Amino acid sequence: MMFSGLAAALAAVFVACSSPAAPAELRGQPPVASAAVPANSGLVCNVDRRGPGAASAPQTYRYVSTTQVGTTWAGQPVGQGILVAGNTQYVAYYDASRRLVVKSRVGAASWVTKVLDTSVGWDSHNYVTMELDARGNLHVAGNMHVSNLNYYITSAPGNVATLTRVPTLVNAKLESAVTYPQFLKSASGELFFMFRNGGSGNGSNYVYRFVTATGSWQLVTSGALLDGQGQSSAYSRAPIAGPDGYFHMVWMWRDTPDVATNHSLSYARTKDFVHWQNAMGADLNLPLTRQSPTMVDPAAVGSGLSNSIVRLGFDGAKRPVISYTRYDAARGNQLFLARADNLGTWHRAQVTRWSGVFPVTGTGSIQFPFSAGTAQPAANSTLQLSYSCLGKGRTIVLDETSLQVKSDTRSVSPLVGKPVLPVLRNDPQLVTNKASTTAGKSLYILQWRSMPLNNDKPRAVIPPAEPLLILEYKSD
16 A cells, blocks of 8 residues: 555646546556546636645655566556565556566566456456455456456465466356455455446445455355445445544445436445444444445435545544545536544535536546545644646645635645656657555556547557556655
8 A cells, every 4th residue: 555645645646547446546446547638628727725734745755767567558548556565566467469467576586477368358447456365375356347257366475377267256146247346455464355246327345355264255244235226336435444443435326327327425434344334433234225324425416426536534533534526506526525523423625616517427437637635634733635637736735623725736746856768659649547556665656658548439540559667766
């Protein structure tokens, strides 16, 4: 995981890709893309608001080196992953032939390569994710959008050449229509696997636990964690390990494949994925449904909620703070914060004053002209929130008590030094995608270029493959 302050800073520097899964600061999720602003955007962003609460300077990370891993498919953005454990690096990506490839190396040694038996199509949902278990074996899942399970595990720790497909983990029926795979680790190192079964507007989310002693998976509960009851599906962020010992999860419901039918922003927390509570500390019955007492914002269908633009952070008192976008009373896009008080009651505050509107509607992977980072406690009893609008990274500073905006200014990048890059072909259509992780004092950014999102539709012309790079930075 990335350091929380660094995650917030990079969220402003990298303009978030709006693939309907998840996010800038989470490894194994869709990539962050420095993308062009959609041509039909009628949005006008904030001008600078400078006050006594200027943004704190981020911790800086200085450029160290560039490594080319290989070449990668460039037809559209699709999430690729990097994982670093000790001095071992793992990279999972789609190669020039669209095949899913996993590579690893120890230090600066040569890469060990494993080509897996699945290839990506024209679908930006089909990211790849990976994680290590307590014994050091690598788990890989990816290339799924209402698809049969694609999951692999090594039989020898640290050796990706031993990756083998496992066709069924627990239940073949549940694993016949998988989307949004997520590996999660508890503070004790216990490994979980969360995914959606079913399609948009009609799906349920399940959580498995990995049993290290037997090397097998089991359902955490007797049924689904999130159940759309045949009328909707939950679009959840990966549960976040909070500073209070809980995993915190935020989601919204959607009734059809159209993003316009998102509604009902919701929240719950757990320590073991079996017993769940709402913000008031009340126990929740499973599965969580639209009727569960988990509401954060009762936004109706057509309220402009985007499932790809919602983040969960914490204030100085360890209370969850949710950043998200929706329409305001004038039907314009705005960035909001929601925070639970000490009694568990949610309070919402609009923190931008944009004008114009980008219609939140459509199906497939949509490029939005804005994104949101996570709220983080900062100096002088303030919160700091990074976001992007029309391709520009910005930082809001808020009074931590009232959530009143003190300033809103252009963000300062935490990255110092110009990276050395190979000679790249000149194509103004290409966008730059990034995924990142940290290990010790080092920040590793996996970077590659591709054509922009195209609503998951094939292109007539397939672009050449692009270099896949690791940029290493170290903290001062």
